[in-house]
Amino acid sequence: MTSTGRADRTVTMREVAERAGVSVTTVSHVVNDKAGARIGAEARARVQQAVVDLGYRPNVLAKNLVQGTSAFIGLVADSIATTPFAGQIIRGAQEEAWRHGHVLLVANTEADEAAERDALAMMLEYKVRGILYSTWTHRATQLPPALAETDHVLVNCYAPGTATRAVVPDEVAGGRSATALLLAQGHRRIAFVNTTSPSPAREGRLQGYREAHAEAGVEVDEALVLDASPEQEGGYGAAERILALGATGVFCHNDRVAMGLYDALRERGLRVPRDMAVVGxxxxxxxxxxxxxPLSTVALPHYELGAAGVRVLLGEQRVEPGASLRVACPVIPRDSISAR
Amino acid sequence: MTSTGRADRTVTMREVAERAGVSVTTVSHVVNDKAGARIGAEARARVQQAVVDLGYRPNVLAKNLVQGTSAFIGLVADSIATTPFAGQIIRGAQEEAWRHGHVLLVANTEADEAAERDALAMMLEYKVRGILYSTWTHRATQLPPALAETDHVLVNCYAPGTATRAVVPDEVAGGRSATALLLAQGHRRIAFVNTTSPSPAREGRLQGYREAHAEAGVEVDEALVLDASPEQEGGYGAAERILALGATGVFCHNDRVAMGLYDALRERGLRVPRDMAVVGxxxxxxxxxxxxxPLSTVALPHYELGAAGVRVLLGEQRVEPGASLRVACPVIPRDSISAR
Structure with a gap:
């Protein structure tokens, strides 16, 4: 061991050849899985045993160069930091890539244009198999021109008016599920605290809220649809309006809004779910x-968005040009909804 | 564009050579920055202009192969998912790697041994410059044998009894800072809700709590040091004991414990910071x-842990074999501490 922790030396292909009693060329053909090379089964077995005995590591860089492409899939993300749980997109993409013999190259750009240009250039220079371009909130996006130089799939975003394929959460079905949870418990005056930010989540969840009401044959009182900033402060501030409207249940745009609403209800001596049912x-x-x-809620399918992105990129799952694959948002029932 | 979104063709080195009016060898020497190649300034400029005009992407795989090493730094992480904010380790490592002309290869293993073995093998086959081995909670770890095949640095973990270098948060100084915030406001009976899980965070923050008291000349009442599960439920459940002890301020092992404590205080009609000062x-x-x-707290320096790990790996920052570089935990003052 040196002071840097590295073991002193690397096993060479020549040493593998000597141990196996074959030529270096034969070793190279075996470890690089060269198509068309005629190697006897016995010699192949001797090489494989020598590789194990000596702990030889093949050089994938050489293999990639010969093939003209690499086993890399690039993932360009605008932010790992601000929506922490969206890190599951990385996990889903990585595990699916590994299942198909690919390796994920991740670049986080913090939405900085220069960083994004550098990240894409790096990936193209490494001859990636393709690129997943993702954002940490579901939104429309413009495509950086360099993306056109390789296969690509958008994850958690989409590019209107282009032929680009996308994988996004099914916001409408998610909003329908959240509302249906409350309707199923007999609630008929259900407030919806939506976000103030225009987004597919805002439009989609509202549409889902309406569809669930229609399916249950309950008319929507438009006064029950409110806007608030999509964080604790927004939920806290909406409590007074919700109570004044005579709602018995609330569908909150996200869990943080629900957390703020909980605080406001508690300060008034009201209890969830006895006095107010809440879904996040x-x-x-x-x-x-x-x-x-614990809050009943609907999950964003981040892991599955990443995994499906890889499958679409590799042609394992078909999406038409310009279309979006919508991924289901699973219901997570907990204790914040009462029977009426 | 094809149906996969890829533009039809890739610009070749030959086309660059034709446009620049030079040989392919000259183009290769310019784009690969070949040392010792004698190329006139004018020819070099013509090649560079042709690269820009045609949108040519050099093949880094070829360059790496010639150099026998790659510009990759591997980051093996046990989990992106469970401690979401620790994703900043990735961001810090990536940005520092880019600053030094390196590219980060990230592998998330979910603490699965087979996945870890695969991740390390993959990185070694890609001839990484070195590997950062990291965990998402600060803890002692055992080293996988394959790490010894390349330079490596531990990030947010350490390997007792080995010569491995580590970069970890300074838990003792963090605990001292948190406690000092309360002491500076005149609090003298400060409860410490520590975690039940044995860890460097548990030992270190407790030591910091004691040191801050010693520095302020205040004796520690050992009854004020409690244990609770390190999440909301633990803080909620500790409230009764804290109140019975006559504490006026509380240092919570983490923000989640503080969040649960807030709920318990609110249910009793008590207010933060008027009735109880709280630090997370x-x-x-x-x-x-x-x-x-908003909660006054002390930040875990995840971004800086990742960045410092890269600097130590590349020899930009010196750490002795077997030693740990301790990174400061910055104080984040907000509104949960009152003047007494």
Whole structure:
């Protein structure tokens, strides 16, 4: 060991050849899986045993160069930091890539244009198999021109008016599920605290709220649809309006809004779900399951978005040009909804 | 464009050579920055202009193969998912790697041994410059044998009894800072709700709590040091004991414990900071700044852990074999501490 922790030397292909009693060329053909090379089964076995005995590591860079492409899939992300739970997109993409013999190259750009240009250039220079271009909130996006130089799929975003394929959460079905949870418990005056930010989540979840009402044959009182900033402060501030409207249940745009609403209700001596049933959205790990009472919510399918992105890129799952694959948002029932 | 979104063709080195009026060898020498190649300034400029005009992408795989090493730095992480805010380790490592002309290869293993073995093998086959081996909670770890095949640095973990270098948060100084915040406001009976899990965070923050008291000349009442599960439920359940002990301030092992304590105090009609001053630890994005009132806390330096890991690996920052570089935990003052 040196002071840097590295073991002193690397096993060479020549040493593998000597141990196996074959030529270096034969070793190269075996470890690089060269098509068309005629190697006897016995010699192949001797090489494989020598590789194990000596701990030889093949050089994938050489293999990639010969093939003219690499086993890399690039993932360009605008931010790992601000929506922490969206890190599951990386996990889903990585595991699916590995299942197909590919390796994920991740670049986080913090939405900085120069960083994004550098990230794409790097990936193209490494001859990636293709690129997943993703954002940490579901939104419309413009495509950086360099993306056109390789196969690409958008994840959690889409490019209107282009032929680009996208994988996005099914916001409408998610909003329908959240509302249906409350309707099924007999609630008829259900407030919806939507976000103030224009987004597919805002439009889609509202549409889902309306569809669930229509399916249950309940008319929507438009006064029950409110806007608030999509965080704790927004939920806290909406409590007074919700109570004045005579709502018995609330569908919150996200779990953070629900957390703020919980605080406001508690300050008024009201209890969830006895005095107010509450449903969130997102299933944020550190919040939803740990509120008092634990929050019923609908999960964003980040892991599956990443995994499906890889499948579409590799042609394992078909999406038409310009179309979006909509991924289901699973319901996570907990204790914040009462029977009426 | 094809149906996969890829533009039809790739610009070749030959086309660059034709446009620049030079040989393919000259283009290769310019784009690969070949040392010792004598190329006139004018020819070099013509090649560079042709590269821009045609949108040519050099093949880094070829360059790496010639050099026998790659510009990759591997980052093996046990989990992106469970401690979401620790994703900043990736961001710090990536940005520092880019600053030094390196590219980060990230592998998330979910602490699965087979996945870890695969990740390390993949990185070694790609001839990485070195590997950062990291965990998402600060802890002692055992080294996988394959790490010895390349330079490596531990990030947010350490390997006792080995010569491995590590970069870890300074838990003792963090605990001292958190406690000092309360002491500076005149609090003298400060409860410490520590975690039940044995860890460097548990030992270190307790030591910091004691040191801050010693520095202020205040004796520690050992009855004020409690244990609770390190999440909302633990803080909620500790409230009764804290109140019975006559504490006026509480240092919580993390922000989630503080969040649960807030709930318990609110249910009793008590207010933060008027009736109880509270300090957290972690500075979890989605929680700390959004509690009512916003929580004063001490941040875990995840970004800096990742960045420092890269600097140590590349020899830009010196750490002795077997030693740990301790990174400061910055104080984030908000509104949960009152003047007494």
């Amino acid at each position: 959205f997102d299933n944020q790990e550190v919040i939803a399951g740990h509120l008092r009472p | 630890f972690d500075n979890q994005e989605v929680i700390a700044g959004h509690l009512r009132p």
